[in-house]
Amino acid sequence: MKKFLSKASGILLPLFNTRAAGLYLLLFAGAIGVATFIENDFGTSAAQKVVYKAWWFELLLILFSITIIVNIIKFRMVQQKKWPLLLFHSAIVIIIIGAGITRYFGFEGIMHIRENDSANSFISSNTFLKFKVNANDQTYDFNEPVLFASLGNNKWEESYLIGSDLINIRVKDFIPNPKKILSESIDGIPTLQLVIGGLNGREEYYLSMGETKRIGNVIYNFKDTPFPDAFNIAIRNESLVFTSSKVLTQTVMATQEKDTIYPSDTDSPLKLRALYT
Template sequence: MNKYFNYFLSVNFAVVLLCFFAFAIGIATFIENDYGTTTAKALIFNSWWLELCLILLCCIFIYNIYKYKLHKIQKLPVLLLHLSFILIIIGAGLTRYIGKEGSMRIREGSLNNQFVSETVFLDFKFHDNKTEYVGQKPLLLSSLSNNKFIIPIKFNQNEISIEYVDFIHDPVDEILLNQQDGDDFIELIFPKENGGMKSEYIIKNGIRRFQDLDFSFNNQSGDIKIFKTDSVFQFVSSYDVSFMKMSDQSNGLLNANQTHIFNQKTLYTINGKNFVFKNYLTKGLLIKKSNSIKNDNSKIDLLKIKLNVNDLDTIIDLYGYKGLVSPKTYLSLNGLFISLSYGSINYSLPFAIKLKDFQLDRYPGSDSPSSFASEIEVIDKDKKFDYRIFMNNVLNYRGYRFFQSSYDNDEKGTILSVNKDRVGTFVTYSGYLSLLLSVIFVVISRFSRFNLLSKKLK
């Protein structure tokens, strides 16, 4: 037993762990490039086995301090080197588990005392008209990782569970045809914001919202009511509609609140919004699929969960992504009132920040920004002071650090990165200081190997 114990705390095993750590970080770099930062975190950076590797390294360093009596003055450089790695590893752990990160948007002339979390949460609340149960679970989901989780909840006499079903990044609709229990759909084509076209589907008797307009199919509600009579498609619009036939480029204007033929291969425009009637599909099943396997934080995610309340369950779709405080989904199930959401959450600051002016400079003769800065005012009860945040000039106040990150497209607002990690930062920087001192003492200490070799050369 002692043989294995001594091996796992030996320098040789530490070398193996360091090589393994370097290999894992190298693989993570390729994963991050191909599949996104979130996937790299889920698979490697935040994995339990990488944490175990660092914990074992930390234990080996501590054990070797005792084993080789590094506390003696003659071995001070080696002691400082060991302490530096120990402190850096502990600091990283503190940063991960007790630190807070996020982003803060402020418009010119506005105040803000909240920032949006970097971490994504499943937020849930249960209410039975008397008491309520509130909870949050941090999540790190990706297209490649094992995302499964189950949250058991005991609320008064209610047995509740929230269970993972599926995760779809950048979900898009897809129709599976020739399904025995399928429904009828119409397929409309809309332009994408970043170019290209996308298909959207409306189920028979259903209604969906696209481009700030409500489209319905065989439903009396909506801004554009589409219906099928025998084999002819018609529509009634609450607004005037211009059209252009793609076959002969003929065009015209269709009056609002009148019935018109809904033709395929015709471009319709309502209030500057374009769409095309592409197809009519029968016996179809609408599903969601991922449009991109690379996790892009600017694109929305779909989290499917199964909610069970006293053996009665339902499947719920929750949409959200990092940086978005998603609207809540409300429902009642088995006598409980429930709210759920998936996405970032708001953290409150003990003070407020006002953006007085956002400044952006460009390179001469170019639209590329050369620098940008935020002139802010910190308001903390009766205390007020001005500050300028720009690249490499960080606001450090009451344990919070504010970095200039980005800005709004109209250049009338700023985006600040926020970090609250006083303890983790202090421990990590202490590790860096210890590492620097170890290098210095290697050079100047008369007991160091460097000094002994220099004496032999004289």
């Protein structure tokens, strides 16, 4: 037993000495540096998949934390009352533990809270693969957490037992950064292109007749039937009109003419190439 422990300590101790700590620190700095370039060129999801949420990055932080704890004990920082060094090393461990709690038990997203308003929901940054299975007059809903990106492996496959049937679901292909393209068609429906100032600048969305879509914290409703607390758009006499429960400022981009529109049940003309705030 003693021989086994001595061999184990001989193998493990070099992984947790001061040299190892320096190596882990250099690897960590290099990893986040590479992740910065990946995020700039391929997007945040690619950086998370390749670096931040990769198993080896988590292992690196765990080894670094253990190394710091081992050195605190090895150099007897408590017994020798080396409080500044103890405080510095302990702070690093606490930060990594806090990051781990946030990683596995926290939630990340965006919450829109207007002035003098309240909110009890937020838009999650997590992505899910959503699909339904209809069997035996029943509908089964599935929301599987996934992380697809323009880099890395995007394969996903899972099996489900629905009644007595085993169903295999597999993602055939992933198209990064898709763009919607409008084309004229005899069977087409009226569609609006909405340009919105978002967190990342100009954002474009499409809203077709018959759709109700939430974009940010605003609900856009392109139907003849109004939707409560939404920006309701309809076609009346071959012209676009809208109603809203909010006070709006309308700015015509060509002339910079501004107008204030107050909440009303009466339809107001929706001007194309105009900014509504």
